[in-house]
Amino acid sequence: MQNKVTKAILPVAGLGTRFLPATKSVPKEIMTLVDRPLVQYAIDEARAAGIKEFIFVTSRGKGALEDYFDAAPQLEQQLRQKGKDALLDLLKSTNMDSGEVAYLRQHKPLGLGHAVWCARRLIANEPFAVILPDDVIAAEQPCLAQMVEAHAETGGNMVAAMEVPEARTSSYGILDVAEDMGSVVSTRGMVEKPAAGEAPSNLAVIGRYILTPRVLQKLNRKKAGAGGEIQLTDAIADARDDGDDVWGYRFRGERFDCGSKAGFLQATVAFALARDDLRDDLARYLAEVVNADRAAQ
Numbered sequence: 001m002q003n004k005v006t007k008a009i010l011p012v013a014g015l016g017t018r019f020l021p022a023t024k025s026v027p028k029e030i031m032t033l034v035d036r037p038l039v040q041y042a043i044d045e046a047r048a049a050g051i052k053e054f055i056f057v058t059s060r061g062k063g064a065l066e067d068y069f070d071a072a073p074q075l076e077q078q079l080r081q082k083g084k085d086a087l088l089d090l091l092k093s094t095n096m097d098s099g100e101v102a103y104l105r106q107h108k109p110l111g112l113g114h115a116v117w118c119a120r121r122l123i124a125n126e127p128f129a130v131i132l133p134d135d136v137i138a139a140e141q142p143c144l145a146q147m148v149e150a151h152a153e154t155g156g157n158m159v160a161a162m163e164v165p166e167a168r169t170s171s172y173g174i175l176d177v178a179e180d181m182g183s184v185v186s187t188r189g190m191v192e193k194p195a196a197g198e199a200p201s202n203l204a205v206i207g208r209y210i211l212t213p214r215v216l217q218k219l220n221r222k223k224a225g226a227g228g229e230i231q232l233t234d235a236i237a238d239a240r241d242d243g244d245d246v247w248g249y250r251f252r253g254e255r256f257d258c259g260s261k262a263g264f265l266q267a268t269v270a271f272a273l274a275r276d277d278l279r280d281d282l283a284r285y286l287a288e289v290v291n292a293d294r295a296a297q
């Protein structure tokens with residue numbers, strides 16, 4: 001039986017350049033899918049997996065994120081006075097108990113690996129999760145909960161994995177698969193953004209990880225990798241070379257790349273269509289737009 005995974009690091013210090021000019025003043029993680037910011041989906045998923053402590057690695061200009069998880073006494077009082085109990089209930093999911101959440105700064109955007117390393121002092125000798133809020137995963141059983149269950153059997157490092165078309169492998173960390181056992185694959189490591197034609201498989205790493213403290217030790221080297229950034233996948237591969245297991249986990253669910261405009265728009269439509277209060281009107285509107293577009297072609 002493995003140690004329980006109770007801490008999650010959420011690196012949110014990136015510049016979000018693909019959403020400029022919006023991200024000049026709005027952190028990407030606060031942008032809303034329907035009516036909830038991306039980061040709320042990540043926290044809900046983490047809680048469902050048994051995570052008790054949330055460590056945000058932030059940067060300058062991310063104040064809105066800290067405010068979002070703060071108490072809002074004035075707003076709550078006004079809602080109470082107006083008898084808006086349903087809205088008060090809705091706000092509860094945004095409340096963090098004191099000590100449940102920590103915010104650290106990454107002073108320069110040196111890469112995802114470096115962002116995770118910034119949280120090293122808050123992780124003891126225990127496995128921990130890493131969640132990238134811009135990968136949103138719609139699933140019956142939330143993705144991280146699936147992984148925690150599988151990790152209880154395997155231990156070691158585990159990364160969420162998904163098949164991608166060969167032409168897209170150079171945009172991802174790609175697993176070097178040793179043995180494919182279905183939902184779990186054992187690996188010989190992984191390569192960050194392999195050059196075209198050099199990907200060891202088409203299984204890509206998606207933004208959910210359960211890692212060992214050895215990965216943090218490997219990040220101590222601050223070795224720059226693909227794109228000149230300190231890559232998390234490189235540190236995981238290094239931990240594998242030192243004897244750690246590295247497993248890929250094919251999750252059940254649909255992943256949306258909300259770090260890209262196309263992925264964000266698709267997620268908005270999918271999450272809105274999943275809502276009873278929005279589905280009918282939106283579906284009708286989409287059908288009209290698609291028909292009009294076809295007729296115009």
Ligand code: UTP
Nearest residue numbers: 011012013014015016017018109110111112115
């Ligand atoms: P991305 O590669 O999506 O980068 O980072 P980005 O800066 O957020 O967005 P673009 O590409 O400029 O549009 C993946 C995750 O890693 C975090 C990001 O916040 C995001 O959650 N990250 C990345 C950091 O925390 N620090 C970094 O130095 C780099």
